[in-house]
Amino acid sequence: MTDDGERRARVTLSRVVEPGDEVCGRWVREVGAREAVRWLSGGEGQPRGMTDSRWAGLRARAERADPEGDLGRARDAGVRFVCPGDPEWPAQLDDLGDGRPLGLWVRGLSSLRIWALRSVAVVGARACTEYGAHMAATLGAGLAERGWVVVSGGAYGVDGAAHRGALGAGGATVAVLACGVDRPYPRGHTQLISRIAEQGLVIGELPPGAHPTPSRFILRNRVIAALTRGTVVVEAAYRSGALVTARAAQRLGRFTMGVPGPATSSLSAGVHELLRGEAVLVTDAAEVAELVGDMGELAPERRGPVLPRDLLPPGARRVLAALPARRPSAVDEIARGAATTTDDAVGRLYELRALGFVERHGDGWKLTRQASTSVRDDREGR
CATH class of the missing domain: 1.10.150 (DNA polymerase; domain 1)
Structure with a gap:
């Protein structure tokens, strides 16, 4: 101590x-x-x-x-000062070497060290699109529901959406400020930051009353990167503070992830540049947790819907594929197309008729209307 x-x-x-x-x-x-x-x-x-x-x-x-005045103002605001060597100090911040914080001012009741053990940063553009805000909020909520602490910078745009998502899911979130933790910034987020302090933690390196500057915003990002297991970037232009966080995470050996967006959007250009490098593409909280989490935290397997024809045995699928889409066909023609015997083709056709895939027209066989549409879409890759 x-x-x-x-x-x-x-x-x-x-x-x-x-x-x-x-x-x-x-x-x-x-x-x-x-x-x-x-x-x-x-x-x-x-x-x-x-x-x-x-x-x-x-x-x-x-x-x-x-110092006595600063500590007194901190106590009055419900803020404590956590130093390296304190039980609450997150040891991963020591990875910053000589650039580590001298200490952190902490507002909130929970233990910063415990929360930081299972935390993920979600950062991105301040002037984000509706898509960016939706993805950040969804990630924040999904991570919180999985027991992860969502860390961000408390700013407008992606940061605020990620915090709100976590809070809305009843989860834990940490705001890392570039000013004194007793003076919420931006002013428009006063209510949000106050709620974070009640339900989560608000932290910063600067003493009570200190104001933000452009350089302090940039340097704040190294704390976000070092504190967490990984950083997810949701929308970022080429010149974005969120990319500073991601690159700091990469230098520290943390996971770096990006949420893709439209190739035509300048707000996704920085994220796509990350993805061309060492960052991993993620689309939801399950994929984030799979990357940064413990063994067994796997995202569900992703695949398209299972169609009735997918359940057919291989021989029946070959016969079905050999039928023309719009006209009846003779059995011997179908057998040649399926590379099988006539007797086998007949047996498969009756099996397919019982399942509603084909119908008989005199001596020929034809796809039913529903099967014809399904097979055509399959052949065209729809």
Whole structure:
């Protein structure tokens, strides 16, 4: 368990250091969080690999840091600060190396570590189509029903649809924000994020009151990728933050999946580019669970409908295929077409008549109207 001094030091650094800063992350790893705060207070020189101007900027931030105030505001908002070494810390975040979070601010009652063990990220375009929103909501609901935690970024579009799908199914969902978890962003999702905090978890690296920036959105995505077993992308253009999440997942050795869309849609172009690489095509929650889940979590076998003619023995199917679609045919002609004897063809024809596939016209045999349509569709591949 992290002691109070280490926790306060990491709270201070969360106010000073930007998320994902690997130079500062290496410095903290080498000297420790408390020693890093002492350096910022003027106790030592500056870390190696850091410019004078950058060091001056960090020290200016440190002068304004108020860890006790941040922890107090967090408590008032029902938020806790989870550090590496805490029982609730998800160990898979350590895969980020020096870019791992200094700590996470967590809003919600459940254990982040336990939930992250069986979680999947569902991300995609903010300005998604109706198709994208439908697929994200369906995936969110389906994964939740299978006992998976749905992780996303709380944004408009695909993120919001995935969260709503999981919540609607009575399942678990986690929103990873690029700002303080006490100030929902975007504002239009205030009610959604509040509901996630009640039924799930809202987490972030930034201290209470911190505002989002473009770079913080991008860096937030590495946490989504590292926290989960795999990332599903639902609609993404070539320049999309969702692709950043997917590529981070690939670098970390996590599963990467994509939901295909129309080839003519620019919002599917980024997903299709992923699918041309190492990503796996998925169309529903069962296929996602089969890929990221445990042994035995198999998606059902996919096939077209079973037709009556599929149940016929091979000999009867050959005779049926040998009958012309529109005219009666003699038995010897049918036998030649089926590559069998006349006696065998006669026996098969009477069997087919009993099943409603053929009818006799004098000395000839002909397909019934229903069988004629079915056989024609089969031959044309419909």
